[in-house]
Amino acid sequence: MMRQTDAVKAVDGVSLQIASGETLGLVGESGCGKSTLGKAIVRLEDPTTGSIGFDGKDITRAGTSAMRPVRRELQMIFQDPVESLNARHSVRELLEEPFAIHRVGTPAERRKWVEELLERVGLPAASADRYPFEFSGGQRQRIGIARAIALKPKMIICDEPVSALDVSVQSQVLNLLMELQQEMGLSYLFIAHDLAVVKHISDRVAVMYLGKIVELASSDAIYQRPKHAYTKALLSAIPHPDPTRVVDRVLLEGDVPSPIDPPKGSAFGHRISHPRYEETIGKDLPLVEIEPGHWVAADPCCLDEADWKQAAKLV
Structure with missing residues (x-):
């Protein structure tokens, strides 16, 4: 008889809708x-x-x-x-x-x-x-x-x-x-x-990190007004055709957490050793609609202060 000792949540709490022709x-x-x-x-x-x-x-x-x-x-x-x-x-x-x-x-x-x-x-x-x-x-x-x-x-x-x-x-x-x-x-x-x-x-883009959607918005909003720190890091890694342009590259520290033993709080906050990580332990970090059609995880480790204040009101 096989005994299960652990389980991996490869996809955790993801909810998506795709319209016809989208x-x-x-x-x-x-x-x-x-x-x-x-x-x-x-x-x-x-x-x-x-x-x-x-x-x-x-x-x-x-x-x-x-x-x-x-x-x-x-x-x-x-x-x-x-x-x-x-x-x-x-x-x-x-x-x-x-x-x-x-x-x-x-x-x-x-x-x-x-x-x-x-x-x-x-x-x-x-x-x-x-x-x-x-x-x-x-x-x-x-x-x-x-x-x-x-x-x-x-x-x-x-x-x-x-x-x-x-x-x-x-x-x-x-x-x-x-x-x-x-x-x-x-x-x-x-x-x-x-x-x-x-x-x-x-037409729209969903950003996924360690099995969860952390940001979801129209393509224009994601590229012009990203909210989540992980989305900003991904965008900064896009090569630019002008070699003389100075790009403010966001370098990620640490490694992606293991899905076998995920962090008990913000997965991205844990990765970057964010000072507010302890606040997120054991808490749900749901997606909130911070702008019309623009959803982002209500995570103090991953939002600018103004965005976090707005997101916290919507939780």
Whole structure:
């Protein structure tokens, strides 16, 4: 008999809503729980508590048969196309698979649809008879995108889809995703650790730290009026194209706390040894709407004095 000695809260108390046709960017350091959240939404990971609603339906505990129609409308693009594409299958087999699983179309129709999908993502139709290893990283990610849109979904979870690509290729893939969103009315949860990439594509941005959302606002508000100290540190790390410009870089001290043994108070306050950390021990640090549509954790360790005074009134 297995005995559980500890539990890790990879995602803790996260609540998000994504509107039709919207892109919500989700950013944070590696290991903060971004990908786990994305996988939980598409039910590749089962949440222990909480609920997942999609298009008016609760899919939190939906079984295989109940999830089958949902999977046509809720898809995922993975970070590493090398791992997500079966190297033993041709591109045609990979792209025909969604149609076959959901019993959509005749063999002749599927063949035609595969070629149309490839052309739509910027690859020649003749690519269908090649194998994934014959393509570059950017081309493989285009194949992954083609597979994700094959069944015309309503929402796609993009799990760091450009982080493994060259910068020049990143912009091409981002532009492709934005074009597809306009054409198909797609909603995206765009997961990344690079705020510069997220700025290019997102309507709103959620900042995640050690399994919790610490700030959530429109893209403009996050980049122009960040409130949380962690958000400010991430923004200061964005490279600037002008090498002569002096940037006031925020250097983070300490290490990210372990999710196995998280701090009993403000996780970020603990990391930077903030003098007000003791005040936060054992206290809930909820998100409060400090400005219309701009939510931030009510944390004295992470807000300017004026923002903290305002947030404290809203708790």
